[in-house]
Structure formats: C-alpha cells, structure tokens
Amino acid sequence: MSVPDLLETAAILAGSHKPPGTTPAAGGGDLPSVFANRLQQTTGRLPSLSTATTTGDLKSRFSLASLECLCLLHAAVLATPGPSGELGTLDMKLVNTLLQLVISLGVYPALEPNVGVSLDSRTRFAGLANIDAGDKEDNLRVLCRATLQMAALACDARTTVISRDLSGRYLPDLLGALLQLLHSAVNTDSHAGCLTVESVAEVSKSFDTVFESVDAHNLLEALLTLMRSRPPAWLKARCTTLLSQILQRPRGVRTALECLLPPSEAFGTLDTAQLEHVAKVIASVPKTISPPDYFANVCTQLLLLMKNSSKTSTLFRASTYCIVHIINRRPAIGKRYLLNELLSGLLPFHSGAWVPRGQEAGDFNNIGFAYEVKCDLDGRKILVNETHLNATLENLRYLLVGNDSSPVLIHALASVVPALYYMQDFAAQTGSSVRQPALEILLIYFRIADAEEGGRVLWRVMVETLQQQDTAVFARGSEGGLVLVEGQGQRLTPDLDRFIEFLDEINNDDVAGEFFLRLMDHHGDDLSEDDDQAAEKLYRTQLILCIMGRYGERIIKKPAQIVSFSKNMLLSEDDEMLSLGIALVSAVLSNDETPITSEMQASFKDILVILQTHSTHENAEIRELARELRVLIVTRGTSLTDFSDADSKALHTAQETLDEALKELGDDLVPVRAHGMHLIRGLVLSKDPVLRERLAEVTGIFLDQLKDEDSFIYLNAVKGLSSLTDVYPGETLSGIASRYNDSALELDYRLRVGEALLQTIQRCGEAFAKYSPKILPPILHVLHSPTTELRSSALSLLATAAETSPFALFPFLQQIADYIRNLLLLETKTPETRRGAVVLLLGLIRGLGVDLFRALDAREVEAIGGQLEVVEATDADELTRLHARTALADLADIANVRLGI
Template sequence: MDQKAREKSGRQKLMESIIEAGSKAFSPDVPETSRAQATRDFDDLIERTKTLNVLGALNILVRPGHVPPWLRTRLMEKLTLVPLRPDGVRATLEFVFSVHPSSTVRVSEAAVPQKRGANITHEALTIASNLLSVPPASVTPETWYSAISPQLLVLLDGGEGPELVKAASYVIGFGILGRKTSGAPGTAGWKYFAEPMLNYIKPPPGFSNEVGTEPDEIVDLSKQRILVQHNELVTALRRLHSLVASHPNPGLCKRLLAPLILPLWALASWPEAQPAAAEPVCSSALELLKTYLMLTPSPELVLVLAQNLGYIGGHNKRTPEWVYKVARDGQVQIVDARPRLTNKSDRACRFTLENIDRKTTKLLDLITSTLSDADISTSFLELLKRWLASNHNPKRSGIIVKQGNDKEEDPVAKLTEVKTLQAMMERFPEKLATQPKHILDLVSQILAGPGDSPDGDDEVIGVALSLLNMVVTVPGFQKARVEPVVLALIESSLDKLSKGSTDLSRTANNLRLLLLYRDEIDGDSSTATTTLPTDRQVEDRKTYALAISYITQPDSPAPVRSEGLNLIATLITSHSPVLDIPGILVLLSSLISDADEYIYLRIIKLYALLANKHPRSVTRELTDHFVDAKEMHPLDARLRFGEALLQVIQRLGETFTGDLATEVGNALLSVAGRRGRRPKTEAKRLREQRLQEQRNREAAEAWGGEVPDMSDPMTEEERVRNELLERIVEGWDESKRGMEDVRVRASALSVLGAAIEVNVAGLGQRLVTNAVDLCVAVLQLEREVEKGILRRAAVLFVMSFVRALEEARQKGRALGSGFGKEAQEDVMRTLRYVAETDNDGLVVQHAKDVVESLENWQVVKLLPAESSQQSALGEGLTKLAGLEVDPERSAALQEASLPRPKIEEVE
C-alpha cells in the first residue's frame, strides 16, 4: 500500500511541479525580468524527466479545465515535441498502445501496458501514426524527420518484436512515405526514410560514407575505397524487406524497389555465395526481387534482366563507378571501382560462359516462381523479336520487326539474350505455347520470305520451325482457332520449304503433314469447337489463377497478397463469367480471420462487391458464418463477418426484402437474444480454464508461494479502473456459461438496426415488433456493468427504428405496421428510466437523445407527409381562411379542376 501511495504521490508531485514551473515561466503576471530564468527551469524540468512520465503527466494536464489556457498551449507544445527525444518514438508508441481502449482485449492484459507491441489494434496504430507522421507547426520537416527516422528504422530491424516491426512499417509506409508532401522524392520524408535504405544498396553518384573513418587514419590509395560495409548493406536490405513485407501498399513497394532491380538481381544471383552473404544478402535480395516481379509482371523487365545477367554494380554499364565485391571472409561490400578500370583482365573474368549459364538458370528459376505462363510466353516473344531484329537482313521484307534503336549493341548482352532464349525453349516449351496466336503470327512472318533465302537465314527459319512444332504438338491445339489467313500463309510456306534442297526441307514437310492431319489425331473436334472459350475468358482465367496463387501462397508478402485481392476485385467489377462464386466465398471466409487488418478490410469490401450480382448467396453465406451454429469461428472472425454483413445490407438497400430479409432478420434476432447456447465453446473454455489453473499451481510451486506481480506498481485510481476493466472484459465472454458473447449480441443488434434503416418494410411487422420488444427487455433486465455495450446497441436500435418510420412517413410509404401509442409509451418510459439510472455514461446520453428524438417525432408525425407538403408548396398558396391570396392563380386552378361552363343555343 505504501508503494502505491508513493507512486500516486510521485505523479501528483510531477504534475504540481510542472504547473508551478510553467506558471512562473508563462503566467501573464510574472515580470519579464524573471521570465527567462523561469523558462529555462521549466525546460530543464521537462528534459530531465523520463519520457513515459512526461507523456503521462502532460496527457492529463492538457485536458480542458486542468490548467489555464496560456499554460495549456505551452504544455501542448511540449507534448508534441516528445518524439524528438532519443527514445521519444518508442515511448509514444508504448503510451498510445497502452492507453487506447481497443488495445486491451484479454483479461490478463487489461491492467498491464503492453510494451512489446502485443494487441496493437488498427485504431491505436492510426492514432500513433498521426502523432508521428506530421511534424508540429513549431518544427520544420527536416528537423522532425531527421530526429524520428533513426528510431523508426531501428524498429524495422526486428529486435523489439514483430508487432513493432508492423507498427513502424505502418507509420513509415502510410503516414510518411504514403503522403505526397512527405513521401515524394526530394521531400524530407523521402530523404530520411527511403534514401537511408536505397543509397546503401545502390549508391547514387557522388555518394560518400564517412562513418567510422578516423581523422588521422591513413588511406591506402592503391586499394579500393569501401563505400558500403557488409553490415550496412545487410541492414539496408533487412529494413527494406521489413517495410515491403509488412506494408500492403503495392504502389509504395513499386516506388521503393523500381530503382533497385539490377542491384537486387546482382545480389540475388551472386555466384557461389558463402554463408556469410547467402542468407542476409542474397536471400533478402531475392525475396525483394520476387515481390517486385509479382507486382509488375512485364516482359520488359525480363528483357532488362536478360540483357544484364552480368551486372555487378554502377550506373554506367560499361564503366561502373562502383561494384559489389566479396571480401576475404565472404562478406559482400560495395567498393569504388574507378581505380580498377584499367585492369582489363579483372573485368573480363566477370563475363565467363560458366557465369552466364549459371545466371541464366537462376533467371529461369526466378521467372518460373513469379510469373504466370502467359507472362513467360510474352517475355519469350519479346526476346525473340529482339533477337530477330538483330539478325534481320534489310533485303527481306517478310519479317516485320522494327529495331528500337541503331546504337552499337553490347556483344555480351546479345550473347545473354540468345542463351536465355535457348534455355527457355528447352526448359518449358509448354509454357511458351500458352499464346499460340502471337507465336503463329510471328512464325508466318518469318516463313513468308522468298524461297531463295540468303545465307544466314537458315538459323532464323530453324527457330521458326521449332516454334511451330512447339505450338502444333501441344495437346488441345485446334486449327479452327487459327486465323485462316495466317494458317494459309504457314501452309503455303511449309509447302514451299519442303520442296527445297536444304536440311530444313524434311522438317518442313513433316510439319506440313502434321498440320494437315492435326485435328484427326485428337478425333472429331466438331463438338469441341462450339465450346471453345473466348479470348476474354482465357485472360480472365489466367488472372483468376494468378490472383489465387498470390493469395494462397503461404510465403506471399503483404503487398503481393493485396495485389491478388485487387485482381479478384477487378474480375468482380467487370462481372467476369469465369469467377467461381462458391469457391470465392470459401476463400474469403478463410481469409477474414487473418490477423492483418489490411487483409480483412479488403475482404469485407470484396463481399460488398460480390453482393451486387449475387446478393442471396453472399448474404446467406455471411449470415451463416456470423451465427456460427457449428461453433467453428473465433470471436474476432464472427465480428468481422457481422461487419461485412452490415455493409452488404447497406449496399442492397431497398432490394433487401422478402424471404431473404426475413431469414437474415430472424437469424440476427436469435443471436441478439439471451437464449443462445454454445456448448462446444463452453467445453473449450472449461478446458482452457483447467489448463490455466494447472499452470498457476505449477508456478506457485516453483516460487514456493504466491507468484509475485512483476508489473509496474499502480496507484489506487489505476487499480480501481483496471479492476473495472477486468470485470467488463470478463463479463463480455459469456462462453464460460455456455451463452452467447455480449460483443456478438451487440453486433447483431447493430446490423439489425442498419437493416431497419435500409428497408423497414422489407423485414415485416412481426420481426420488427420482436426486435423492439427485445431491445426493451435488454434495457430493463440486463443492467450489469459489462452489458453496457449491449444496452448502447439496444438504444441505438430504437433510434434507427424511429428514423425508418419518419423516412417512410415523409415518402408516403405504407409499412403495413406501425408504432402504436401504447408501444410508444412503453419505450419512452423505459428510456427515461435508463437515462436516469443507468451506470454507463454513453447509454445515458444515447437514451436522452432518443427520448428527445421520439418526442419530436410524435409532434412531427401529426403534420401531413412531406410529399403532400411539397406538392402544396409547389402549387403555391391560393386561399388562407377564405382569403384569396392570388386570385388569378386561384381562378386558373378552379377552371382547371372544374368543368368549364358551356353556352348552348336553344330554339
């Protein structure tokens, strides 16, 4: 007790000292002669106090009413500058995560601040990111980001736990680099967060790293100057990988990795990497390169890698300013290459045939693991066209391939392209044939040349015949899918070649016969041709397969999984017929339990998109998972299903009616009621409780008595507050008594309230009446402290019901059910009682608001409907108590409404 009293008095004394020092420094009554010294004393008090203590004290003092306004402004300024301290970023994160209500989710953690990142929720992370991302007005961006950058980058190293890695990635990725004002190249945010990683992987021109150099150190000019040490390169790669893998933004990933493609390739394909560099350097670079290839599967990128198989560093390919080099201990460094430019023998050894073969194999492994078959085929065609352009003779007019430029070609690059082409044809011919149309177009152009081919064209024709054989022999090939013009051109060219005297004549003749009788080999294909998929279906199937692979691969980083979800969203938006709706629903239901907020928030949006075209399937699927009759889902997953169901119902709008609305409404009522039983969950809870009791007994035996409390000492006020939190959180989990969790019941009432507002008529009179009765019963009977969130949901449901009635009245819509006088009095009496006696402040405030709204509605409903008012106002006032306000218009209206008099001539 003495310790707690000392803690309480310590915090109170600190706040009193801050108020006293601040009053002496900033009070308007203090003379100017003593203000300067008092200001220095105040600053010294803040600086010498521990960061967490300063945060706790200032957070209380800046609340309205605690200190005068002139002092509150100064304290707020000091509070915003806390992250500039050496430990300010970490302390700010700890403070936000420990005090934010959403961060406490378990009883054992309710009273203990989580200093290693446990239970970091999305809401708390957003607040922390806002505090750290935007510099205050009193500090320049240069000063702010230069101070917090080292602290956040250290968290990316992973030494403080994986949760803080995600927290730092969120702050850097979303808060700083995700903003145009701080994340664009040239801004302070980019300078202090992106460049420290990028520059140590790919040094810019004029890069100088003087860290660790002594002033009197002797520099040996005969040796290469080390620009980046091994440990600096490893740190940069590790931090970049942590940021990319933890951040789900594909756009930021592309911006960070696009300048590093060739350096990452050089490190990922390092020949015979020793253990010192294999894991920290080569593996990290390979993972980053794979991530970028998955996000940007372009043929141009494969072409760049094929042309630069032997890249080892620098910005200039022929005369690199710096290169990657392995030290004697196997560590990779970046060294200045300029002193070694005259050593031709050393440069020549970089491009041996053995190295080219080895790197070609690694390139094929890379594209096989990251690109789809269609992307591989497209990349192959681009390489082939480039090779044909380099071998093209101007006299031939058959090959329609344009050369991009007339610059002098690098012979090594040309050799690597040929090696890559050859390796791709040998390794996966079936992948290259996934785009037969493009290949056959190219083959027809090659073979359409004159019969007397000049010297050197046999190699080109041989490649064309190999490609034709590869396409024709693929199972499922059908001549009917080939354009008649292209097919006729190929057949005539083969017939012409088969009559020649070259070595290719026999091959051409065999292909001519194979093409002639190809359809007969697979039997009658007349039925198959009628069910051939369209080009769009083929592309959509490839996109769907790629998206599923991105999502389901266990080692897919966050941006790749996010890109997979984006691909599925694209297919849903375009109403692609290749989508397997039951399969998509199963996939989404399995992913919604993901701990990553970015993933399950996207899943919820995908449910809403699917509901546009498949409302019944999606709504029933979400309802079944939310009810969870088989008790298969954890609490978090059920709440997320409820959130998804809420968005789907809101998107359906007035179409949410009929049997579907009744079915969903009854299911939500059953969950929100008190009679839900969950025996499996109760049994599981009892097993966990027995296991925890056994652990406590073992711990007590090990300590020889009661286990001591290792947490920080608390004040009496904190102890009472935490005991209340423990009681509330423990009361939420009703599974120990086999009942439904209070949080799920509150969620069900919230979703039902949204359905009432969307289309009260679609739910039916009986269901709405039962729902109102349930809310009244909750407010009358379930008065416990831990049931506060349930009573809030019940009060807000009544508000939603009143809004729905008023909207229907304004639109002149008949609901088939009403809110009778007796029911109104019952609800009003209950709400007034709750507003006076409830122990939850939010429930009291909500009840008062609803009572006021009900009273106003009772008055407003006596007026005519809005539609009739608008029509009357639109026609204008014509009479007022017998007085003609507009006689001309009144007469006109009477003439229009009454039959006009007729004058008849009577004989």
C-alpha cells in the same frame, strides 16, 4: 483568500455547501432563485459583478463568478507551499463541477450549433445551456470574457489540477469557444460588432498561446473531438488546417499516430480501417502550405519513426502503412521524399560510386546511416556499410508485407532488382544470412510484376548489368553481413546454374518465357568479332541453352509467345528450324479459338515480310511451306477472334487479370496473396462482367481467406467481402450471413465474418432496410449463442443497424426489446454483453427518436427507462454506466418532445 475559504465558496456555488444547522444552499426550485441565492451567499467572498435581473444575466453572472472562484483557487493553490497545495479527491470533484457550470452557462449559449461537443457527454448540466438563451450580443461578450480567463488559466506554466483539467478534459470546449470568437470577428453576419478591436486581438493572441503551449497530444485529440461533432464547414476547415500544423511539428506525426491508434503494442492488433483512416489524415495537405513543403516534413518524420520504432510496435506498422499510402496516392511525392531514401542503400550498385545524401536520396541527412568512408581488407572503398544495407532490406520487406499492395513500389523495385540479385547470389556463396531477406523481396517482385516487365528486368540483370564498366560489387562485412564496395573495373560473372535455381524459386513460367523470348529476339544481334563481344555471344547462347534444357515447352505456352518465338526461328539459316517455326505459326492460326491480340497482329506483319524472303529459298519444301503459311495468314488471320474492339479487348484483359489474381491467391508469400485480393477487389468495384459470371467462386475465395492466420490477409478478405456486398448485395449477402450463423464453423472465423457484415451495414446506410431480410434473421439467431463473443458481436451488428437504418428493425423490435430486458436482468457476469445491450438500446433510442413510441407502447418504453436507471446506478462496468446515462438523457429528450415540453 485561503484555499479552504475558496473551496467553501466553490461549494456554495456548486450547491454542495451545507453549514451546520442549515438547509442546502441550492435554495428554491426555479433557476433564477437558485442562481440569485448562491450569488448572494458569495457576496464578500468574490469581487462584485454587475447587477442584473433576467435569468440570462443571472446565468452569465453565475458562470463568471464560478470562473473567478476557480482562478482565485488556482492562484491560492500555487501560493500554498509544499505538497498540501494540491487538492484532494473530493475537492477535485468540486472543481470539476464548477468547470462544467462555467462551460454550460458561459460558453455554450453563445456557440453556433455543432460548434463544440455534445453537452450530454460532457456535463451533468447540459439542460442549463438551453434555459432562456438571452441576448446574443450579451452571450458573445460573456463568452469572450470567460474564454480569455480560461485560456490564461490553461496556459499557466505553473499547473494545478484546475489548469490541467482545462488543458486536458475541457480543451475541446475552450478551442471551440476561441474559434467561434475568431470566426465571429470576420463574419459580417455575426454579432462580432459587440466586441472591441482590442478584444478580438486579445482573443487571437490567446488562441496562439493555447495552440503553442498546450500539449500536442491533448491539442490533437481536442481538434479531432471537434471534428467528430459534425461541425459547420468553417470549423471543419479550420480544424483540418490546425491538425496539419500539428503534424508539421518535430514530433507531430508521432503524436497523431499515438492519438488516433490504440495503445496496444501487439503486432497485428490494428485493422485496415483504422490504418486507412490514419493514413488519410497524415496525407491531407492543408491549403496554407504547398504539398512539397508539407510532405518534406511529414515524410522525414515517417522515415524516422520506421527507423527508430520497434518492429512489433503499433507506431512501426502505422508508419509503414502511411508510407505506402503516400507512395500509392502521390507517386511523384513518394519517389522524391520516400522511395529514393528507402532504396538508397542499393542505388550505388549501378553507379559504382557513393551517392552523397541529400542529392539522390532527397535531402534526408538526418535519417540515413551516416558513416565515415572506409575501405575493406582489399583496399576497396566501402560505398554502403552493413548497417545501411541491412536496414534497406528490412524496411523494404516490411513495406511489402502487411500493407496494401503498391504497384508504384513494385515498379520502383525494378531499379534495384539487379543489386538484390547479385547480393543474394554473393550471400549464397558466402553463407551470409542476408540472402533470405533479399531473396524474399525478389520473389515478391517477380511473382507480382507482369510477365513483360519481369522479363525485361531479368534481361537487365543477366545482360545489361554485365555490360557496365563501373558496377559496384558486394563483399564480406566485418560483422557477418555484406558491404557494397567499388568494383574497380571488375566484371560481374554470374553463375548460370545458380540463375536457373533462382528461376525455379521464382516459379513464374510467364516471366521466364518473356525473358527467353527477349534472349531469342537479340540472339541475332550483330556483334563484332573482338574477344569481349565473342564472349558475350557465347554467354547468351549458353543462357538460351540452359533455359531451354530446364524448362522446354513450359515457358512457351501463350499464343503470342509462340508466335514471337517462331518469328525468331524463321530467321534461322537451319532448314529444320525454319520448318519448325512455320509449323508452330500454322498451328496457332489453325486453332479457331485462338484470340489474336494486337501484339500478335504486329508479329504476323513481320512474319509475312520474312516469309517473302523465303519464297526463293533453295529448298523447295521450305518454299512451299512458306507460301502456304503466307496464304493462311492473309486468308484466315483476319477471320479469327480480333480484340481490336475496345469492349472485347477489355473483356480479355479482365479475364487475364482474374486468372492472374486467382493464381496469386494460392501463393505462399503474403504480399503476393494480398496483391491477388487487391486485383479481385478492383474488378469487383469496377463491376466487371467477367467477375460477375464467377461471383460465387470469388465470394467463396474471400470467405476462405478469412481463415488465414495472418491478420493482414484476413482483414483484406473482410474488405473484399464488404466490397462484394456493396456492389452485389443481392447475390452475396445471404451466403455471407449464413456462414455467420453456421455453428459448425470455428469461433474466430464466424467473428471475422461478423466484421465483414458490420462494414456492410455501415456502408449500406439507410439502404440497409432493403437487404435486412437476408442479414437480420441470422444475426438474431446468433444472439442466442452460448458463446459470449458471438453474442457481443451480434449486439454490435444490431446497434450499428439501429444507428444507420433503424426502421429496418421495426419487424423485430419487440423481439429485440424482450431479449435486452432478459439479458440485463439475468446475465450479470458478462460485462461485454451487458455493455453491448445498453449500446443497442442507445442506438435504437437515437435512431428512432419519437418513433420509438410508435414501435413500442408507452409502458414498454417506461420499462426500458427504468431498467436503464438500474444499470446506470448499479452496473459494475463504468463504460456500461456511462452508456446507460447517455441513453437516459436521450430518452428524456424524446419524451419531452413527444409531450411538447
């Protein structure tokens, strides 16, 4: 048959064919008559189908006839030469109508509940699937036959509008049908016995063909669509496995990110909730593959995305976020497949030799910056070239900025801090632009790392690294950057003045103090008198004097540091040093408010031994001071505050954590501020009593951080506020909601407060009703704001509340209904608010169900329906019309349930 003939047949089946001088083909009013009439008119046009008398059989025959018409039309279009072979706009609508009929009548009657997609949002013929469901075995046989034909159509390499629609718009329905058939084949409780072994094998083959041949983007979107429909456990598990298999494809991760994230290329448009969802999907390992095999593939793709994507793109930010997520959640995996590669440009610094890719860096030969081994102008072998070094710095910086705080990444940086220090030091001498990114990474590290670790790393930088014989060195590159070259036995010679300047830039007295104490601890080490050891002893002495001259008592503030420092002074042979050391320890013990930590108690034991040696000191005053201090330690030390008790120790640790976090929130570096919020959020979620005492202060801090211009900071502040309302709703909700309603505050700030309230409502669920009196009045007040954005925000909050806890809106329902009615009637030029009003109505209809008639009388409900009909027919915004159509369908279902239809 020709294309025009088949289009005429399709029009008959769709009920739109109207021959001259006749009435429409739809026929009578009842469905059996409609189906029979249309099938009769197609006699001779399509191969005959088996006769049947029941409505269910007629439905099956009708759906298969419609599908057969589509298959013939597909073949006819392909056989028509030239561009005229494709279909026009009206013909495409006709094809779409037939596809909807096939799915409604031939597919969904055989599917389990929640397998597939809600027909209300898929087709105009949703009600047809529920009319006389028919025999389950017959439905399954029809499903098998229809699905195999649709799969063959969707996988045809010679595409037409029909096959494109099937493999795109209706792919979730096709996949749901295939997975249902495969599940029925292995489920002993199903009606799979009606299917032959050959049919099951054919279904399995068709599924594999669809999965391999359909565009990965469409496939991934279809699987996610199926998972959003609250599928049964077996379908959810199968979809998760299939998603992971897609990720294993060469461009699978990229496809997933493009599908899950908005297409905007503007940096900072993503919120943390979106990124967190994507990261969880990427990091989910299917049961059918081992984690190492899975992450070896996925991590390679993430690193390639980070390397090849524009730094302002959505893909770049999402890939860096996923990398940090994997590093945080799976440290061993992260080290093996991510950190080794990310740090590979700096790792040769300590070994002094080039590290072959695939050994130290985890077999990433296609990711690294492969280059021919060359020599610099002095004949030294180049271990890492400029491109690789610059990429290493850039990638580390982006991982630290704009992502969740990563203790694992910070800890891993410790291994390359010496390389970073000497890189920035050499760059400062040569005026290279490499200094700034290297210095920024160092500052982030030393401001976030705890004092003890920071002091230990500084010791490695300024002492241990100098003792190595094979350390590589930095040299000028040919393009203005730096390269890492073989040291050839050359010793590093750090400049102490530049080191002191570096400590100034760190601006962390605790770290400097720990480093100074470590220097003092090792100052008495026995070193041989050869030239090298004598030079090292002199170098350490100069380092101690430089730090003391620059910082003095600033770096020795904590009681534990004072005791540790004094212990070293007690080892001195100088009487003045001994007297000062004894006086410092006495001062610490004499303060009744001084907390004695386990570290200090260990130091006191050592001091008692040292003081015993001074009992025979030749200076009588020293002997007397030593005796008095020994008595003080023994008689008073045990009576001071002791943190050996677990609860007391935990309180002390929490207080230190909170103080450190509050300090970090005032830092000028974004990652440091983000780390401070991360620490506070952890205290909130753990319901720490120390934080509870300062709850108002912490809430105010998070509210203030919402004003930050950096999107990552304010989005983390939103997360922090939602955590506070999760754990302490009664104490925090009123204060947050009042800011939302404060007209004196800036628009952007109030909208960000609204984001925090939105997350709170979502996470409260049905418990929202308990706290709604604190939140709803400010939101209802904002509904009348003259600013469109605020009204849209308030409507969105109410719509969320309607879906999660609709009965919380009962006291305000009349007020909300009046507002929506007036808005849709009078506000015609703001599509955002009109869309928000219809979404709110949809949320109320779905949330309340038949209880809508308890909250409002029948006339008001009827008026709502009438207004929705007007919106659906006349509104200029397509999305608003779609929401109105969905709301009308739901409202009709509720009315039918109420009337018992």
